[in-house]
Amino acid sequence: MKLGLQLGYWGAQPPTGVAELVAAAEESGFDALFAAEAWGSDAFTPLAWWGRETSRLRLGTSIVQMSGRTPASIAMHVLTLDHLSGGRVVLGLGVSGPQVVEGWYGAPFAKPLARTREVVDIVRQVLARRGPVTNDGPHHPLPYVGDDATGMGKALKPIVHPLRADVPIWLGAEGPKNVAQTAEIADGWIPLFYTPGSAHLYRDWLDEGFARPGARRSRADFEIAASCHLQVVADAAEKDRVVQAMKPTVALYMGGMGAKEQNFHKQVFVRMGHEALADEVQELYLDGRKDEAAALIPDSLVDDLHIIGEPAEVREKVAEWEETGVTTLLLSLRSADEVRRVADAVL
Template sequence: MTDRDVFLPVGAQPTLEDLVEQAVTAEELGYDRAWFPETWGRDAVTAMATAAERTDEIGIGTSIANIYSRSPALLGQTAATLQEATDGRFRLGVGPSGPIVIENWHGMEFGNPLRRTRETVEIVKRVLSGDPVSYDGEYFDLEGFRLRCDVPEPAPPVDASGLGPKAVELAGRFADGWHAVSYTRDGLTERLADLRRGAELGDRDPNDLRVTVSVSCCALEDGERARELVAQHTAFYIGGMGTFYRDNLARQGYETVANEIYERWQDGEKERATAIVREELRDQMGAAGTSDEAREQLRQYLDLDGLDAVNVSFPRGAGPEEVHETMTALAP
């Protein structure tokens, strides 16, 4: 059975208390895991540590912690500490994010995200093993230290995000799972093949890898409002967050649509970009509408082969009451 997770909007909620209360509610509603993203709002580590103190059973993880703002060794230390804080409920998700965030917010060169992701995953796993870490990489050289505190048992799994074929293949080869975002239902098939190929290159069993797909969801009594929020969210990422999400949609057979959304958004025609999402992608991306409508659309994701978990994610414009209404309507 496919797990049903929840992807909490760390930066968008009015207060940390609102965010932590959403994690508590998710546990009460029976969700399997609460994922915490990290962009340019609240940091995910503080939010997760606070949520760990207020929950008992729900899994907790990052989706994703970027691989530029913390060193791989610090990511390993953080994963070990959060595994302790959650009594074994933690799962680390890492990824490169994108050049807009990394260069304009963190002030770092984006460089080669594939190589840096690989080195980060390898180093984090060595840190979590408790053995001395000796690593000679293109980006990182480590020597002479090991984790000073007790090694967490079990060590938390380390997942990687990825959009393109090579990034997904890398996740299959080196990580314990893949985090997918901004995919149509039909567009997942090719990437799952890339994941399996990566696992084979790493001499690993593809069935041991955990595939988690995030779906932008909004289930409200006002179904029209819900559909508009999800369309706005999708248009923002395709049109306003650089070219990665646009290119990802184009690879899935929507090149003309992806380019038009991007161009309209860049020209300041945000309402038109949003309208294109509603016209061209309403049956393929997201789960939005009334409770019954959104549940049926989410079910189509849950029924896809090759997925281990579907993430109920929320549009960036949704307020706390709308997040709560959606979380309740789409609960397991």
């Protein structure tokens, strides 16, 4: 199993010390560097900026929000960065949620599966460069055919010859239909809160996608890039401190992300068997009682979601994750020393 350094997205200010983190990841045998976006920093620019100092790390997005750019624009970013990096890009895509799509990007959220299929198809057409790029679908018609169209739109193919026609496309997906479609049309999957304890929930959905006519991959060559917090600790007391410190983040995703009526992250916890807990955490969180919400998160749930322990325990848990099909662990690490400690323990 490979390790990826997850830079995430920025907070109120750009992070510090990233160059040292990236250098340590390259030197320590990490496989990839990933960046994310929400409604602030974008996912591509940090990869271009910090990736320029690397020669081996794959450069991935986890995830690019589809509604933030047209499919052709996404493909242009990928084409450009793949040339600049010598063929190291992994395109991670996702639909985000209705609050961001409609509130930030001013785009409709409806029919996310159909939109995903069109975006992936258009990006692949651009990168293949076999001919002018067209799409008959209702979400991203090419050429544009709306009521306000001039009628002068022309199907085009990229001026630049792409370095690779087969840039890997990984999809962020959580629900049953979305996961099945991911297994059908993508090269990999970026799940949220995928753990050895929850892996069985997804097995049938993935198999349904792999079995569809024309499926791009099989379980044998499909990548699963799971995010978790991996921390090597000295003893049980330090582990307990780390577990307690992780609870506010779990509570945020369980109860504070998305609208009360439609929180995709909360639904993941419901499917994991934590419905009553998720309802209570959400009620407290949305009422502003965040500390109380975090206090409800059991230690066992944090321990299932993340890999925290002394070196031997960490290696044992990493092996458990690998046995469920995880090919890459995406890790958010805070210092170059932490990167090296993780690499020493795992790689």
